[in-house]
Amino acid sequence: MRPTATTGPQWLCPVQRFDTKGQGFMLNIDMRKIYNFYAVEPAPDPAALPTGGDLYYECLDCAVIVNSVPHIKSACACGNLAGAGGKLAVMDSTRVKVVKGKLK
Ligand SMILES: [Zn+2]
Numbered sequence: 459m460r461p462t463a464t465t466g467p468q469w470l471c472p473v474q475r476f477d478t479k480g481q482g483f484m485l486n487i488d489m490r491k492i493y494n495f496y497a498v499e500p501a502p503d504p505a506a507l508p509t510g511g512d513l514y515y516e517c518l519d520c521a522v523i524v525n526s527v528p529h530i531k532s533a534c535a536c537g538n539l540a541g542a543g544g545k546l547a548v549m550d551s552t553r554v555k556v557v558k559g560k561l562k
Contacts, residue, residue: 489514489523489559490523492561492562493514493559493560493561493562494559494560494561494562495514495516495523495557495558495559495560496557496558496560497555497556497557497558498513498556498557498558501555501556502556504551504552504554505551507526507548507551507554507556508526508556509526509527509546510526510527511525511527512558512559512560513525513526513527513556513557513558513559514526514556514557514558514559515539515546515548515554515555515556515557516554516555516556516557517534517535517536517538517539517553517554518553518554518555519534519536519538519553520534520535520536520538522534522535522536522539523557523559524539524541524546525546525559526546526556527544527545527546528541528542528543528544528545528546529542529543529544530542532546537549538550538553538554539554
């Protein structure tokens, strides 16, 4: 009758909690850990932001970085950037800094 390990369920997949609500949040945290980001110079015209697999948009309002062609659901913290399936919607392109991501 010695107590057994019954605390299991609480330890299952802590990441799942984030996936159901703040989409992109976990992703963005990880991005700065695995990528170095460099500003694209000269700064692209906000009216015609370039896209590409190695191009990312940094939201100037919340400082979150989102891929310009997000394959999975991505969004910045304030909602200026949101996308999925290879398309990113930008609410205010003047509040975006285009950066290039390189794996560390
Ligand atoms: Zn934002």
